[in-house]
Amino acid sequence: MEQIWSLFKLLSEEQKDVLKSTCRGSSRSHEKFIYYLLLGETDEEVLVKKLKVSAASFNKIQSQCKDFLSGYIQKGLQTPLDEIQLVHELLLKGEIKTATKIYTALEKEYEEKQKWQLLDVLYLEGFRLGQITGNLKFIEDAAKKRNFYIDKHAQLSKLYGEVMVEMVRSEKFEDRKEDPKAYFRKIQEMNKRAYAIGHNTLIHNTLSILYNHHARFFNEPDKTWEIVQQVEANRQKFVSAFSPVTDAISRIILINFLCVYDGYGEPEAYLKETLKKIDAGGAMARANLIYALLGYYLSEGKTEMVLKHLDELEGIQDKTYFASFKSIVLAIQSFIDGNYTAFNFHYNLFYSDPNHIHLPDSEIIVRILELVILHIEKQDWLYKSKADAMRTYFNRNLNKTRYSEEYDILTYLITPSKKNREKLEKLKQSKYRSSKMLVSYVLKYIGSPDGLA
Numbered sequence: 001m002e003q004i005w006s007l008f009k010l011l012s013e014e015q016k017d018v019l020k021s022t023c024r025g026s027s028r029s030h031e032k033f034i035y036y037l038l039l040g041e042t043d044e045e046v047l048v049k050k051l052k053v054s055a056a057s058f059n060k061i062q063s064q065c066k067d068f069l070s071g072y073i074q075k076g077l078q079t080p081l082d083e084i085q086l087v088h089e090l091l092l093k094g095e096i097k098t099a100t101k102i103y104t105a106l107e108k109e110y111e112e113k114q115k116w117q118l119l120d121v122l123y124l125e126g127f128r129l130g131q132i133t134g135n136l137k138f139i140e141d142a143a144k145k146r147n148f149y150i151d152k153h154a155q156l157s158k159l160y161g162e163v164m165v166e167m168v169r170s171e172k173f174e175d176r177k178e179d180p181k182a183y184f185r186k187i188q189e190m191n192k193r194a195y196a197i198g199h200n201t202l203i204h205n206t207l208s209i210l211y212n213h214h215a216r217f218f219n220e221p222d223k224t225w226e227i228v229q230q231v232e233a234n235r236q237k238f239v240s241a242f243s244p245v246t247d248a249i250s251r252i253i254l255i256n257f258l259c260v261y262d263g264y265g266e267p268e269a270y271l272k273e274t275l276k277k278i279d280a281g282g283a284m285a286r287a288n289l290i291y292a293l294l295g296y297y298l299s300e301g302k303t304e305m306v307l308k309h310l311d312e313l314e315g316i317q318d319k320t321y322f323a324s325f326k327s328i329v330l331a332i333q334s335f336i337d338g339n340y341t342a343f344n345f346h347y348n349l350f351y352s353d354p355n356h357i358h359l360p361d362s363e364i365i366v367r368i369l370e371l372v373i374l375h376i377e378k379q380d381w382l383y384k385s386k387a388d389a390m391r392t393y394f395n396r397n398l399n400k401t402r403y404s405e406e407y408d409i410l411t412y413l414i415t416p417s418k419k420n421r422e423k424l425e426k427l428k429q430s431k432y433r434s435s436k437m438l439v440s441y442v443l444k445y446i447g448s449p450d451g452l453a
Helices: 002-008 013-023 029-038 044-051 055-075 080-092 096-112 116-133 136-171 180-197 200-217 221-237 244-260 268-281 283-299 303-314 321-337 340-352 354-358 360-376 380-397 404-414 418-429 433-445
Strands: none
Touching (some): 002 055, 002 096, 029 044, 029 055, 044 055, 055 096, 136 200, 180 200, 200 221, 221 244, 244 268, 268 283, 283 433, 303 321, 340 360, 360 380, 360 433, 404 418, 418 433
């Protein structure tokens, strides 16, 4: 009973009131027991009679009661350090058995979830526990494990800072100063270091950078898919260690790939499970998922789904540069609807946002569609002028290896020869959904080489 009273002393009055309400009317013996204690009943004989149990069962109920109270207190703690503080307080009160049980559970949890910085602090209480119990081997083991995780966390901290710098650099288009191949090798080396350290977050973050960079600068869908599979393998390997945020982001990477590339599966196959997890990543995780799906539904001509997700996007305040993508979606949808006035409005809105420079993929799509509209409207001089300007933009700003397909489409629009038409026909089998969409519209509205002046 003393151990139970020690745990009761750690409860606030508010927690006691909540606990009393929770246990009132319960059919579970240990919760009935807690309820009677909260009412002020302390006589063990009276408690045994009220619970209608034997002395042996009463001892078991007390044990269950201690476990229940320990769990209840832990759930009410604000930070993980509070969990360790609970062990500390129990040790000071002499509640060795309860403290040991919580200590062991926390050690297992922190190891599984790779919370190495918390293990550092927990093992300090391990020293205290070993000292109180006079267990030398326990202290020696705790010291050995603490030193191991201190070294691990030091490696993690050093690389983590480097990785975060590159995460931001890889996401912003104008910040990429290095040669794409050299930069890819640089991140590959970081990724090797992450695997050597073995921390799930480091591995995930370096793989995310590799994915973003490879998808942006290389026209090698199969190799990009290999990176996505590594992201998924890392998520499954560390399923118990992954934070809800990292889990959500890793799922978005898979769906993003399937939305961009054709021939690897459809995003809907993974959407149901992802939607269950996505909100753990916050509003922006959901927004990023919607952006990916919008691009996919536009390329597949699924207008009703575009409108549905645009409505959903209205409820999310996005202050990142991805917010410009909404203008792209509305411009493409306006093109599909044949509303060229609305297309021009959203097109200009996209360009009025300085952040549009971070979305070259989207910019290429709307500029090609603009050329198609100019051809439809027979604005020949403006058509030629904008086509030449787009070729200059390509030559100055974009990697022709990655954007070779878009460049072939533009080349046909500028020089509609039979040879260039053959290249266009081949793109009907492209692995890029956006390329197939653009080719379909170019051929639909412009057609044969004779269709262009």
